[in-house]
Amino acid sequence: MGDFSAQDLMAIGAMQGFAGLSFFSVLLLMALGLAIIYGQMRVINMAHGEFMVIGAYTTYMLSGLVSSHAPWAMEFYIFLAIPASFLTAFLFGLFIEMVMIRHLYHRPLDTLLATWGLALIMQQIFRSTFGAREVSVSLPDWLQGSWRPTPMIDIPISGLSIMVLTLFVTVGVLWFMYRSRWGLRVRCTMASREMSGAVGINTKWVDRITFAVGCGIAGIAGAAFTTISSTGPTSGTLYIVDTFLVVVFGGAGSIMGTVASSFVIAQGQSLLEFFIGSSMAKVATLLTIIVILMIRPQGLFASKVRR
Amino acid sequence: MNNLLSMILGKRGLGGVLILAALILVVLPALMGIDELNLAGRYLSFAFVAVGLVMAWGYGGVLSLGQGIFFGIGGYAMAMFLKLEASDPESTSIQTTPGIPDFMDWNQITALPWFWEPFNSLVFTLFAILTLPALFAWIIGTAMFKRRVSGVYFAIITQAIVVILTILIIGQQGLTGGVNGITDLRTLKGWDIRTDEALFILYYVNAVLLIGAVLLGMWILSTKYGRILIAMRDREDRVRFSGYDVANFKVFVFCVAALMSGIGGAMFTLQVGFMSPSIIGIVPSIEFVIFAAVGGRLSLLGAVYGALLVSYARTMVAEAYPQLWLFVIGGVFIAVVMFAPYGLAGLYNKYLQPRVDGFMSRFRKPEAPVSKTLDAPTTESTEVQR
Numbered sequence: 001m002g003d004f005s006a007q008d009l010m011a012i013g014a015m016q017g018f019a020g021l022s023f024f025s026v027l028l029l030m031a032l033g034l035a036i037i038y039g040q041m042r043v044i045n046m047a048h049g050e051f052m053v054i055g056a057y058t059t060y061m062l063s064g065l066v067s068s069h070a071p072w073a074m075e076f077y078i079f080l081a082i083p084a085s086f087l088t089a090f091l092f093g094l095f096i097e098m099v100m101i102r103h104l105y106h107r108p109l110d111t112l113l114a115t116w117g118l119a120l121i122m123q124q125i126f127r128s129t130f131g132a133r134e135v136s137v138s139l140p141d142w143l144q145g146s147w148r149p150t151p152m153i154d155i156p157i158s159g160l161s162i163m164v165l166t167l168f169v170t171v172g173v174l175w176f177m178y179r180s181r182w183g184l185r186v187r188c189t190m191a192s193r194e195m196s197g198a199v200g201i202n203t204k205w206v207d208r209i210t211f212a213v214g215c216g217i218a219g220i221a222g223a224a225f226t227t228i229s230s231t232g233p234t235s236g237t238l239y240i241v242d243t244f245l246v247v248v249f250g251g252a253g254s255i256m257g258t259v260a261s262s263f264v265i266a267q268g269q270s271l272l273e274f275f276i277g278s279s280m281a282k283v284a285t286l287l288t289i290i291v292i293l294m295i296r297p298q299g300l301f302a303s304k305v306r307r
Numbered sequence: 308m309n310n311l312l313s314m315i316l317g318k319r320g321l322g323g324v325l326i327l328a329a330l331i332l333v334v335l336p337a338l339m340g341i342d343e344l345n346l347a348g349r350y351l352s353f354a355f356v357a358v359g360l361v362m363a364w365g366y367g368g369v370l371s372l373g374q375g376i377f378f379g380i381g382g383y384a385m386a387m388f389l390k391l392e393a394s395d396p397e398s399t400s401i402q403t404t405p406g407i408p409d410f411m412d413w414n415q416i417t418a419l420p421w422f423w424e425p426f427n428s429l430v431f432t433l434f435a436i437l438t439l440p441a442l443f444a445w446i447i448g449t450a451m452f453k454r455r456v457s458g459v460y461f462a463i464i465t466q467a468i469v470v471i472l473t474i475l476i477i478g479q480q481g482l483t484g485g486v487n488g489i490t491d492l493r494t495l496k497g498w499d500i501r502t503d504e505a506l507f508i509l510y511y512v513n514a515v516l517l518i519g520a521v522l523l524g525m526w527i528l529s530t531k532y533g534r535i536l537i538a539m540r541d542r543e544d545r546v547r548f549s550g551y552d553v554a555n556f557k558v559f560v561f562c563v564a565a566l567m568s569g570i571g572g573a574m575f576t577l578q579v580g581f582m583s584p585s586i587i588g589i590v591p592s593i594e595f596v597i598f599a600a601v602g603g604r605l606s607l608l609g610a611v612y613g614a615l616l617v618s619y620a621r622t623m624v625a626e627a628y629p630q631l632w633l634f635v636i637g638g639v640f641i642a643v644v645m646f647a648p649y650g651l652a653g654l655y656n657k658y659l660q661p662r663v664d665g666f667m668s669r670f671r672k673p674e675a676p677v678s679k680t681l682d683a684p685t686t687e688s689t690e691v692q693r
Contacts, residue, residue: 044462100645104645107648110645113600114640116593117638120637121634121638124633241467241589244467248464279474279475280478282470282474283478287471294450295454
């Protein structure tokens with residue numbers, strides 16, 4: 001590190017920190033969906049990355065549609081793309097829950113395997129439909145610029161927008177979980193499925209909606225993903241291990257834990273990346289998480305629910 | 308020892324093992340040309356991992372999505388030895404530094420790294436193949452199970468370890484051969500492993516070792532330890548409260564699975580002539596689980612058939628319709644998990660075995676009902692598993 005002056009280090013810190021924040025945003029959006037699904041019904045959804053890709057392809061199709069039929073709307077289509085991605089992934093998640101997941105509750109390891117099979121099928125569907133090559137969306141002009149507070153620091157607007165989006169989604173999820181009727185039912189079912197059923201909560205529908213919402217949030221992550229990277233059929237698998245570690249590290253079922261752990265992981269990895277290269281940074285981060293999980297298997301914020 | 312033998316051969320399992328032995332030792336070599344036999348041998352080297360997974364996952368309840376780690380350690384250990392033998396100073400004299408593997412030379416490495424040195428010795432290599440995977444499994448297992456990390460968490464963490472390992476191998480190209488792996492392996496102590504005759508012999512070595520692994524598994528499961536393992540899988544708390552240290556049992560079964568995978572990896576390298584990270588990544592590691600799931604997670608023999616069938620299906624489907632393969636394997640995986648959790652062996656036990664038994668009993672005296680696999684008594688009891 002000796003070659004860098006203090007000012008350089010500051011600038012590097014700021015820019016890598018910011019790159020980390022973009023990564024943090026996508027990771028958090030992915031992990032939020034996974035966390036509420038896992039927290040709610042102890043189901044591990046290995047196809048979560050593919051739900052993200054669904055969102056990304058929805059955005060891609062919408063951008064194609066808008067640019068060919070309504071070029072004047074290009075500036076704003078992204079606002080349409082986010083709900084559209086959510087809805088597509090939501091509906092598909094609902095469908096998957098009905099045909100597959102609900103038969104596998106109480107067999108968590110089996111859900112993990114079955115959803116892996118689903119992930120393989122979805123990847124091939126993407127490949128057959130959109131081709132094996134990565135596609136990218138045409139971003140509106142206002143998303144492409146960058147903000148330069150000092151000559152050495154260069155912050156892309158798209159990253160900033162993703163962060164704003166993530167903030168909204170996180171607040172939305174917190175509201176959904178802790179302030180809405182649905183959230184009450186969800187938390188109730190998490191605490192005790194039998195009692196919730198006894199007091200008249202339709203736990204099956206709670207499961208179904210929670211799963212679908214989790215998938216929908218992955219869809220939003222996909223929409224955000226298109227602005228920072230191009231999308232391919234296997235884009236989702238690259239994130240899935242990271243996302244799981246985020247959820248496990250944060251303490252399953254705890255939303256604040258998920259936020260904290262995705263922040264730590266994304267920032268740590270992003271800063272290390274500059275000094276030891278991206279692959280070694282990844283190794284170091286994963287190793288650290290595993291070691292911490294050995295010391296504290298319940299994760300950073302353990303939910304104090306008796307099981 | 309006599310007692311032990313009668314345990315393996317007497318009550319159960321013998322029929323199934325004999326059929327499997329006849330198939331892979333007599334039928335396949337008789338029907339196949341050497342290239343096809345080599346392919347079958349490659350699939351049978353995957354079967355080691357599947358057999359190990361039946362032990363760890365089916366009986367121990369320890370689902371590892373990271374068996375590629377151990378397959379890789381065994382395979383790379385063998386590959387390192389063969390590579391060192393292939394890169395003697397004469398045949399590598401055009402390199403800047405003769406006597407080191409070619410990929411090191413390409414990556415401007417001028418001396419053999421320290422951890423390559425011991426692999427000059429065949430004895431050490433064999434020792435490493437038998438101990439390193441188990442040692443690594445012991446470290447992972449102790450660290451995890453003593454802290455009561457299990458189930459889904461364990462699966463995810465093993466997967467993360469696979470990711471770490473592949474990134475390391477690909478990233479450290481000069482030390483490991485990178486994404487291409489260790490290729491161009493020719494001789495084992497001067498014995499050319501690429502001739503038809505050698506491939507034939509290696510196939511037999513592999514097949515005999517595999518049957519040995521199955522028998523080892525059956526023996527372990529027939530002991531008291533096997534009973535405790537099953538009890539632990541179904542009701543961990545009760546076993547713990549009965550005074551057993553549950554973690555030790557899990558660590559042991561995980562080590563056994565790792566040992567088997569390591570042997571499989573070494574046999575893979577010998578028969579195929581290379582080792583690369585694409586054989587041990589996330590996807591192959593899960594494929595091993597698919598083998599075990601399709602064959603039947605409670606059937607050591609089923610795992611072998613699962614590995615053979617799925618691998619052959621892949622070769623055939625992927626050659627004819629490359630796009631179709633992921634649909635097929637994904638669909639099969641979902642179907643097996645949802646509708647036939649005990650795989651082919653489970654289906655056999657449920658539908659075919661009563662008929663076979665009925666058929667056999669017509670010819671035999673009624674006192675000898677043949678029970679083909681270990682599954683029959685345990686399948687029922689796991690039906691009620693949480």
